[in-house]
Amino acid sequence: MSVSRMIYLALAIWGAIHPMYYFVQWFQENGWDIMAMVDAWHANAASSGLVWDLTIAVIALTFWIIVEVATRRNLGALIAIPATFCIGVSCGLPLYLFLRSAPVR
Template identity: 75%
Template sequence: MSPLRMIYLALAVWGAIHPMYYFVSWFQQNGWHLQPMIDAWYVNDATSGLVWDLTIAAIALTIWILAEVFARRNWLALIAIPATFGIGVSCGLPLYLFLRTRITETA
């Protein structure tokens, strides 16, 4: 595995674990209901801006993934979409880059 692919994989793992630590901590303190967390995301303009920034980035990433998956037939790369919306762009983007570079190395 190339050093670049190892970096992508490390970032995907970090992007999964680090945000989840904060999500789980929040749920443990505030209960395991999603609506209060969504409400917390919009508590002020700074958090609202961040939510919209990440939402737009997630949508753009999803469109890119879909376009490339259909062109390259790299169906495994589709798992980056639920990772993006279930965990975050911090996991989904490096995971997709990791999966995308797999094809170019074997070709």
């Protein structure tokens, strides 16, 4: 495995674990109410800006993955879409780069 693939994989794992630590901590302190978390994301203009920044990034990444999968016929790379929506761009993007950089058979 190339160095770049190992880095992508490490970033995908880090991007899955690190943000989840904070999400779980928040849920434990405030209850397991997803709508309360969404409200917290919009607590001020700065956090709302970050939410919209990430929302646009998720849409762009999803579109890119779909176009690339249609072109390259690498259906396994579609797993990066639910990873992006369920975990975040910090996991989905490096996971897709890891999958995309696999040697061509």
